[in-house]
Amino acid sequence: MIRLIVGFMLGLALLTAPALASDAKLKKATGLYKLFCAHCHGLNMVNPGTSSFDLRKWPKEKKDEFYTVVKKGKRNMPAWGDVVTPEELDLLWFYVVTRAGKKPFPEAAAKSAPAPEPVTTMEPGKLTACVARNGGVMSGARHNGGTGLDYGVVEALAEALNLELEVTWFESEQEEESDPVKETYAMLAHGLCDIVPGFALYASALSGLEGQRGALPRWDDQPDHLPLGFQVDLKPVAASAPYARMEMGIVVSGPDVPAFKSLADLDGRKVGVEQGTLAGVLTLRQGTQAMVAQAQTFNPGPAFLWKMENGAFDAALVTVAAFDFHKRQNPISKLRLSDYRHPLGFNLGIALLKNNAPLAKGVDEALKAMLSSGKVRKIAEGYKMHYAEPKAPYVQTRLTLKDILTIR
């Protein structure tokens, strides 16, 4: 759930996101070369080639063998196994085949990719999805399978694509500085999965991140040699068509649930503000002066609605998913979700690597079919969630301060 809140916050963060330099490939490759190779093959890939191999002699067309030797070792070359990540290996190959950046990247080297035919999924016959094991009402790991809308959607998706579903459960960090968009990019770049559901469809989240580094979240079966928060180079990511919309609604302590028309209608109530979330910001910006003066601010997270349950305040704007999660944790809750929805919201899609066009096409078509047949709504209702269909524009450009002040 925090993930969703942070998703909202990201919209704000991106207002000031700087333009990105993307031409750092050689620099990165050089850094990695020095980290992994220089102590045997020379600081700048120049060595006598006597006690260790002279990499300048590596045949440019032998890409597969290069990958194999780095991973498995050969004669004096130690096996690097999975200490070198796939994206790092790509960069090392780039470094070696361009002769430490002195030569252009040769066509032959690019063409002799290990799998020249279009990739669909990482493992043939399987669709691997990265799903948060602590995603609140959206997703959660269970002894056998999972729960939540995101999990249900990828399960149905795998079925529609006639693939076996494999889930990589990851831990969505409960920290404000963690960035779910970058985590998604990192997981895809690191090859942890083919798809990541629950991706907030902001244009700003779909470009400009490649070339940056991002930390991986913690995941099940994470190998010991990768430390927490390990940073990987991000690769371009694309998103599918949307399958749901995240919205904010007014929650009140029951039993009466008025028909609110705007946040200003909360005037006269004891209003709670969830700190650092978009809902909280909107409450403070769009409420009446008297109401804002009386409002009390609380830390974000599941505890927020429990405070309300215990009478700390009696009305608040929160994400609908947060309310659904609270309701699931506390079925006898006296809190009620009104019908009012704030006009600000965003759509959820499925993230995948941009270079995997065939998979993107398959996912898109399957999702659209699931959406029009009402399958997605059914999944949501199966998990006792309020479901909202995606709204145009499917991909929001960006959230501006003006939006926050005026869209109400």
Added chain:
Amino acid sequence: MALKQISLAALLALGVHSGALAQSLDDLKNDKNTPGDILTYGMGYDLTRHSALKQINTDTVKNLRPVWTYSLADTRGQESFPLVHDGVMYVTTHNSTVALDALTGKQIWKQVIEYPAETPRVACCGIVNRGAAIFNGKIYRTTLDAYVIALDAKTGKEVWRTNSIDFKTGYSMTVAPIIADGVLITGISGGEYGIRGYIEGYDPENGKRLWRTYTVPAPGEPGSETWKDGGDAWKRGGGPTWLTGSYDPDLNTVYWGTGNAASWNAGLRPGDNLYTSSILALEPKTGKIKWHYQTSPNDPFDHDGTNELILTELDGKKVVMQASRNGFFYVLDRTNGTLIAANKFVDNVNWANKIDMGTGRPDVTEITTKARSGEEVVYWPSAFGGKNWSPMAYNPDMKIAFANTLNIGMKYKAVEPQYRPGVFYFGAEFAWEWPKGARGSLRAIDPMTGKMKWQAESDIPRMAAVLSTAGGLVFTGTQTGEFEAFNSENGSKVWEYNTGSGIVGQPVTWEKDGKQYVTILSGSGAVYVLFSGDERLAKTPAGGSVWTFALGD
């Protein structure tokens, strides 16, 4: 002739030779005075590498010629120190230990060492081993994957094997152990992998670890106040101990050098960072630190002060001396660690002006302060050091040290490191800065002033150890393969012989039946060949071998 050799080898292998395997602690103490044997790394506990033998001298050296050669069947750099005991020579490589008939070079036994194929990942500077220790019928050595092992000196059969630590986290072992006061003492490598360094004592009989003294204290321990980052920099603080220490039996003290702090980015670990880049005086039975002297506090430059610590007497004082990677030649009172002298022994040192004789601390230049704050600098001497690992010799009669010095600088900029177990943890971007002239020179150095008496330059620097003899000679070798002898008075080259591969090993001399022998390992490789990118060495093939020389008729 051949028959006779084989039968001798067979006799040795069977251990029939009377008293062949009784090396007592007294034998080890007396090693210096028994030129028939070489029982301790460095030719004596004092590591002087100086021999009283003088059959081979400035007059006779012209008749020096090979007696035998033995192939080590290995393409890594050969840095091993040969031991000789009762006619048997013991030599190590990274993946084998061999016992040879010292007079013929015939193999008595060879014990292959298996280590996981990924181990070389964590060896920063060459896949090498620096030699063995011998005691009470056993040969002791360390392995690249951080095991300490004991072999039966007669058969090579493994007697025990103790794991020091998991190599996958960046630790490795190349050090030659020593036996001091009945304890087997070892060090550890990995200063570039974010390790926490230590020195260990083992029971030579059964391999039980007796103690481990960390060179970086944990919070609350003495010295921890010099790690002011307030975080966990100490956990990956470096301080490796990869070169063998010396031992003074009278003071019952072991002297051991510790390496650079990690990462190189000194700004991230404010404080002096004890006991990195330090000289430690230890009690051999317990590993307790008696005193310490730090050569490079808060070191940003990989001035990895593990260099050998030579023991001698100067002006009636018992001293310990070190030509440090950082370019200064230190002389200390070894009873208490008081600084007696510290002078530059190479021409280009720009990180410090001098060592303050009052405080014992370096008077650092702007280069060092800039480097610590993340500015790009060019500093001298480089991470290779004013002298690298290659041990110097000390002639106590001349009161002169002979060292292979380096003249290499480094372009350097500290950056934020990312810690990954078993992967380089430099915290700096760097490139070599080559001098206009020679990159190295063999120098005769006055320990008290650092001034040179003479030098023999070499464009491709020498990375071998030095041997001094009472015959007025200094032996060393070049990376292009020449085994060389110099006149120790004036530095003129009096003899050389091409061994077929580069020399980065440790020359020794010994005698048998009235004949003096000199032994050196040949085998190009290790840090300079691998790391420097010196293409001139492409014409010097790899390939390890042991060479033994004596005077011809």
